[in-house]
Amino acid sequence: MKVKRLLNIDLLKLPLNKTIFKVKAKEVGLPPGTLIHVGERKAEKPVISLVNYDQSLFETGTDLTVEEAMVFKETPTVSWINLSGIHDITIIEQFGLNFGIHPLALEDILNTQHRPKLEEFDDYSLIILKQLLFDDKTQTIQTEQVSLVLGPHYLLSFQEIEEDVFGAVRSRLKRGNGRIRQRGPDYLAYALLDTIVDSYFHILEAIGDKLVLLEENLLRNPDQTTLTQIHHYKKELLSLRKAVWPLREVISGLLKNESALISEDTQVFLHDLYDHTIQVFDTVEMFRDTVSGLQDLYMSAMSNRMNEIMKVLTIIASIFIPLTFIAGIYGMNFEYMPELKWDAGYFAIWGVMIVCVVGMLIYFRNKKWL
């Protein structure tokens, strides 16, 4: 039943997941630091929202301008300024000017195909990550870039889409009783990273479930779509790996960070996050190994089926071809064929044929083909 459900998704009819092959190059020769948005436009209109808090204070704002947001840059409270929709270059430029962000950092934020990375500047750090979402309908992983700029009293976050993937963190802030309100922007950055890594586990959970079904299906009833599906999940795992592998470096870079931006208290949490990242990576690798194993199983299942088909043909052909020959002999029209005159000739021939058949059946049984 569950297997059926999987099979209902006819991957051949779905649009192929071509994102793995999509590389978008910027125009050759543009000066570095030129701000261009690379990627699809995923949000209607860029929205700047703000959460400003400390242990006692909690205020929020939406639809701010960059100038309004900048006010909170130097306040001793923690200011989390989030931009949803990064396709508007002027807004990014304003952020750059007001918050003193290096043009190269801005270029990376705008390039939605950037590799996850951590780069430390004098008074802020840039973290680029991939938020991954598993689209159940197409069974593909949707990648979306999230960039964080971590300063002494503020955290800027840049998202491609409008949806609030960090809603849970916002609620925790609002509730106000947790650890998060007592700490600085470094802990907030950690909380966002943690949310993202948690979402990777969800993708692994989803893919793992599919692989169980795929394996069952493979052992029960392999068909021609099975390999297409194996190929499909292989590609998805490859693109998951592409997001996770550099993330490891990012978090280990934060751990080794010697600047004052990351407090020692937060280090313990980052260490824990690092463990989770390793676990995601290990699981991806194990899944990839196992998917390769499934492919071998499939190839062998196909070859077994072929063998079985050939066996049937061989047995039928091997039995009837000689019999047909015998019948052919006595269908000849020679004038002098003594056997034809015998009274029991016909029955004798039946006897000979039955002996042939029995002999062959015994031979095949000995060969273990029956």
Next chain:
Amino acid sequence: MKVKRLLNIDLLKLPLNKTIFKVKAKEVGLPPGTLIHVGERKAEKPVISLVNYDQSLFETGTDLTVEEAMVFKETPTVSWINLSGIHDITIIEQFGLNFGIHPLALEDILNTQHRPKLEEFDDYSLIILKQLLFDDKTQTIQTEQVSLVLGPHYLLSFQEIEEDVFGAVRSRLKRGNGRIRQRGPDYLAYALLDTIVDSYFHILEAIGDKLVLLEENLLRNPDQTTLTQIHHYKKELLSLRKAVWPLREVISGLLKNESALISEDTQVFLHDLYDHTIQVFDTVEMFRDTVSGLQDLYMSAMSNRMNEIMKVLTIIASIFIPLTFIAGIYGMNFEYMPELKWDAGYFAIWGVMIVCVVGMLIYFRNKKWL
């Protein structure tokens, strides 16, 4: 006979071992350090038991409360407090409060899918490991998480199941004449680790035995279940590898530990344990290599069998198809066919046919197909 025994376990009829694909993600956005039990509940009711000893003293207790256990935290004797059944979050929380354990450490103890790891805190170390059991009936490896918290005078151990996997260590403590009673909790931790690594050898022994049978079976009588079995053991070895690989880091971390928790005397023993871990890992890798070799052998055996089947069909068809044609010729009803009138026509035709057959047999023998 022995081979038969293996074949009696029809792996296709067993439930597939899906644990390798099972990833359980926590809910997105929960604050880190939130205590949730991840995994199945394997014990009826959590039981706290205690062994308190030094060179002369030896006392035990069962069914204690956390408060009763906490009394032994600061005593100069070695206190080993064991919790069987970790699904009750309140008990874990109490341990956290009473023994001053970091919420992240508690979270890891509760997450039964955690990767083996060592984490050092200010006045205790957290060790997470996998206890592996080989279930002979399903031929699968059962994984169970064991967490140790090693403090200056105490050792906390957390197990998922009720069974006492550390019974042997308890007996050695009771006997009282060995090295174990003269040393601190670090040696006790080592003794528990040693028990776990020893159990890995038992799993390798069990899998090795099966692989011998599988190889024999493969060379004598390969069939369609063989590859399923190869695939099965490949997955088991993969999950064994997943437990052993990080264990190496754990023990080497303990060896490099500079805190006062691990005495120099114990280091020698840990070094020995490290050697054993490497040996387990090497053997797992060698088994994996060999299982890959078995798969190649299987594919080739199948292809050989196919060749043999084809050979039989080819020989029979190649011999009889021309003969049938000859018979067909003289079955034609043309009014003027001179051969039909000949007296010896029928026998001449038999002669021609026998010459054909002999010629072909010679040809096939030259081709080494016979």
Next chain:
Amino acid sequence: MKVKRLLNIDLLKLPLNKTIFKVKAKEVGLPPGTLIHVGERKAEKPVISLVNYDQSLFETGTDLTVEEAMVFKETPTVSWINLSGIHDITIIEQFGLNFGIHPLALEDILNTQHRPKLEEFDDYSLIILKQLLFDDKTQTIQTEQVSLVLGPHYLLSFQEIEEDVFGAVRSRLKRGNGRIRQRGPDYLAYALLDTIVDSYFHILEAIGDKLVLLEENLLRNPDQTTLTQIHHYKKELLSLRKAVWPLREVISGLLKNESALISEDTQVFLHDLYDHTIQVFDTVEMFRDTVSGLQDLYMSAMSNRMNEIMKVLTIIASIFIPLTFIAGIYGMNFEYMPELKWDAGYFAIWGVMIVCVVGMLIYFRNKKWL
């Protein structure tokens, strides 16, 4: 339609891309530092051009002699001297003499098959790179060597071809308002490197597009040219990898450079460039993985097709061979064959045959061959 376009390029009819196998050895025993041009001559006539600039000044010159160029070596302005066409050894020798370049460096500049590398000399650094161009007609990557000699106030660039691949940089210099005019030759070298790495993204974009088509084609209608195409792109990716892999070392070498040649400001940009190089490399590796996956898919598609063909043969042969035998039986000319006399004999035989056919169809349907 798009697929058709791909298929119109019949790779079998194109000249094979043999460059991957082309190694050109110099004559054995020539003293090291002997200047020989290794490779094809790609430019008509070597042309030396100059751009001399600082924040306020901007002058250019073409068709200079080496002596004329040398004048600019020690001027405090930044002098970019470019040589297009490196096959004329005397010009290279003059450069060596006038700019004090080590004979080994000159030899490397002339050897167009050199591996990308960075070598630091006392007062200049030599950077060797590959400019790659994707030839859409032959679907191959054309490799061209670019060498840079970075001195305190000058940058020499050596190109194999006449075309100005660095035209965009030249325009940026001319426009004069950007960062580039305010910085030294190290930033200019970075700008050239950046142009080259950007062009790698274009190649990846082009190959990625082709791989999408190839995958679609593979799933819809695989034929014998498909594998040749897979093999083709595999080789192209291999030669791309060959250019990118050592580039990583080159840029990381520049980053670690402790000489005064690279200013700290430029380091930030080089760091960004390094990220891009890693991303190119990662993408090449992912493409290679995926192309391997495509090959597996192809092999399996072929084997599936084979199975289908065999199935048809088996079903037809298995049904008709026994029927033909039955017909053969009643074609025998025995004098006494009771069935032949029966009135309904002929129809009875039809009945028997129909039962046979139906039985077999049911059997095949059960086997899921129909």
Next chain:
Amino acid sequence: MKVKRLLNIDLLKLPLNKTIFKVKAKEVGLPPGTLIHVGERKAEKPVISLVNYDQSLFETGTDLTVEEAMVFKETPTVSWINLSGIHDITIIEQFGLNFGIHPLALEDILNTQHRPKLEEFDDYSLIILKQLLFDDKTQTIQTEQVSLVLGPHYLLSFQEIEEDVFGAVRSRLKRGNGRIRQRGPDYLAYALLDTIVDSYFHILEAIGDKLVLLEENLLRNPDQTTLTQIHHYKKELLSLRKAVWPLREVISGLLKNESALISEDTQVFLHDLYDHTIQVFDTVEMFRDTVSGLQDLYMSAMSNRMNEIMKVLTIIASIFIPLTFIAGIYGMNFEYMPELKWDAGYFAIWGVMIVCVVGMLIYFRNKKWL
């Protein structure tokens, strides 16, 4: 002829080499340092023998007790005490007591499945190695563990079997004119190690010879046992690799040894030995690569043979099936078949058939199937 010799060893009839899968676990929960003999008992009765020498002195003794042997521990001469047969735990225990050897070291000596290793204790070093012997009859590698305990004035060696594998070293000592009598126990240990590494070259020589035969056989006359043989040597190379890989670490450990146990003079020799070990390892890896190549060749040879068989069947069937059909046509009993009445009908049909055959032969020749 030589090939025949190889084929006479029917590996399928030999007992399978199962040692690669044999893991012997000790009982769970035994305290570490518990002395148990793991492995087969290979010697009748443990025999302790002694060689005591310096530049001028040379005395030997056999069948000593441990107490008698211990006398030589502190003498300034070099005392080499050898125990053949390690299954008697009490003797090992006595060695432990008298020579002050750590219980863990004793446990390792007794565990004949231990991984080669070097462990340094305060005043002695433990070296565990594998002596390998190639059994020509079964074509398998026999592994035997040799343990050395190197002290300031003595060298203890522990062997599993009675045979004196170190006979050559003993003779060199007796001859007395060489370097060996002038140096300490470290050089003696080196000499024993050297003997063992030399024996690895002999195994490589033997396997190399077999692989030559296997390759010849494969190219001339591959059959179903060939892959079994390839699989066999693959496993042997795997077990050789398992012994050699850690040996590298052992010798590099001795080279880095900073204790006074290894003199500088001996270091030069150890360096040489290290080179040999690397060479053995490289050769094992190259053999493994080549054996994989042989396997590919075999698979392809099999598939070529299959193709050839299919070709013959195709040609015969394709030629005769249409001919038989034609004959069938004119075997029909329709009352009105005009051709049957023609005088030349029969011969015309022969003509048609010959045209068919010739046409097909031309077609097949064009297809290069003939």
Next chain:
Amino acid sequence: MKVKRLLNIDLLKLPLNKTIFKVKAKEVGLPPGTLIHVGERKAEKPVISLVNYDQSLFETGTDLTVEEAMVFKETPTVSWINLSGIHDITIIEQFGLNFGIHPLALEDILNTQHRPKLEEFDDYSLIILKQLLFDDKTQTIQTEQVSLVLGPHYLLSFQEIEEDVFGAVRSRLKRGNGRIRQRGPDYLAYALLDTIVDSYFHILEAIGDKLVLLEENLLRNPDQTTLTQIHHYKKELLSLRKAVWPLREVISGLLKNESALISEDTQVFLHDLYDHTIQVFDTVEMFRDTVSGLQDLYMSAMSNRMNEIMKVLTIIASIFIPLTFIAGIYGMNFEYMPELKWDAGYFAIWGVMIVCVVGMLIYFRNKKWL
């Protein structure tokens, strides 16, 4: 045409290249430093020749004795003493005595199967290398060992064969105007190393050319010898890799050398040589990758051909088997078969048959089998 040339070399008829499997072990238990010549004797008679030079002086000598050669050891001029033919142990011994070379170094020089290595002694360095020659007739790589002993004022070179592979260096010395006469023995050693590495490029060039032909041949007309040839070049590349891989370490060892033997001037040249070695290694690896690709192509080409053969058989058999059945039906001798009496029966049957054939052809065309 060119392809033909390749095919004329029938590798199956050539003696197999067995050197890859040839390991020659020395007798077990010989004391280390025992001088034995391992390998074939390749020269008639050992010949010692001398070149003694400095900037102004240049003198040569041939057929010297070791004593005569030794005179030049301490002269301030550079003395290059070359021994061609190393099978005479007494000469090597004399070199050892007169030049103070360690017995282990001598042993390595005599062991022509030694791995390339660099070993530094107190006042000289030993360099062991492989001179490789590509034998065009057998298409195999011939390996020959060259050992260099680099002292403060002298360079000893030991070659297996008589031919002067270093003739070009000798000529450069004679010409006297180059850098080589102005520098010490370290530069001479570099010049010899450079000659050897240059010769590797020639081998790559030769193999590259063959691989181009092999690829063309594979795409046009693959046959059964193609895989044998792929296997052949795979083995040659493996043995090339075996020589190049340790060479990297040798040259990087010379670069890190801190003794006074290597002057700083020479370091620049060694650095360049190191680059070349890396390039050789990279190319070998790329060739190996591509050869693997060729093998996949071959397997697929074979499988495609198989498919085509099967298709023809299927089509012919599928068309004629039913037709033959129909003819068989009307060849039956039932007394009452109404169709036989019909006037148009015969032609009706032809009609039925033609309908069958057309139907099947349409079906096959739809399936894209035609």
